[in-house]
Amino acid sequence: MIRSVITGTGSALPARRVSNAQLAEQVDTSDEWIVERTGIRFRHLAGPDETTGTLAYDASKAALAAAGCLAQDIELIVLATATPDQTFPSTATKVQAMLGIDDCVAFDVAAVCSGFLYAVQVADSMIRSGVAKRALVIGAETFSRILDWEDRTTCVLFGDGAGAIVLEAQDTPDEGGRGILTTKLHADGRHNELLYVDGGVSTTGTVGKLRMKGREVFRHAVTNLAAVMTESLAMAGVEASDVDWVVPHQANARILDATARKLGLAPERVVVTVDQHANTSAASVPLALDVAVRDGRIREGQIVVLEAMGGGFTWGAAVVRF
Structure with a gap:
């Protein structure tokens, strides 16, 4: 049985790390209020030179290194995001270019917080059908760009970051296979x-x-x-x-x-x-x-x-x- 096996994972976070106490200096809130209602203590916020695409690229490099494969081995990139770098083209194609991949299938999916699960199913289906043998599946966001920083009920909840996996087609046993x-x-x-x-x-x-x-x-x-x-x-x-x-x-x-x-x-x-x-x-x-x-x-x-x-x-x- 051909299955999509996770052979590598990677992630990336913006350099700026913001605590609840720091946030309370600019928003009418407190560490106690945020922790009690959400459990959140820190978040990372993208700087001017950090975008959904750059974070996705860094996470992808880490996933490729963990999988022990080259960027040129990737035949499919599916990137889940609600905060793309541009209206078009897709952020997936920007990551493709940054990785130095001349040609592969690359596109974004939009399902907000469920986007990575949607991207996984799309990539898994394409791998099982033989369209690709290795895929990069990425979830990346810069939600800080769409937050209302005067609304304390929402702006304290979100952060920026990216995560990626490498999926590889492998012939595995029906029972007990990865x-x-x-x-x-x-x-x-x-x-x-x-x-x-x-x-x-x-x-x-x-x-x-x-x-x-x-x-x-x-x-x-x-x-x-x-x-x-x-x-x-x-x-x-x-x-x-x-x-x-x-x-x-x-x-x-x-x-x-x-x-x-x-x-x-x-x-x-x-x-x-x-x-x-x-x-x-x-x-x-x-x-x-x-x-x-x-x-x-x-x-x-x-x-x-x-x-x-x-x-x-x-x-x-x-x-x-x-």
């Missing part, structure tokens, strides 16, 4: 007004700012994430007790805790980086995955569940034997 076992995606556009940006090319002609109704988003997130994780585990034929690690979208510590409880998962099996990075949207899952791989928690052969929910609403999960 690779992506299953992915499951959902979307429900009826909830647009709960989490959105109030601008766009064909509407206002401006970038706009992020708007969110946090209480309603929280309620939907806990319900939808628990459901899609249960659904994806059943599709993969994996019991929750067999899961070694859950790598969730890092939106809010309270959402992570509530989702784990709903599934009966021990908190120590959930990778948490939201305290250090805040919500980096499409970058948060691959960024957290890279952290847990590099510190030795996630090892080859373990069962890992990736999950996320974002504006749209979109949500999804993937079950991987690492």
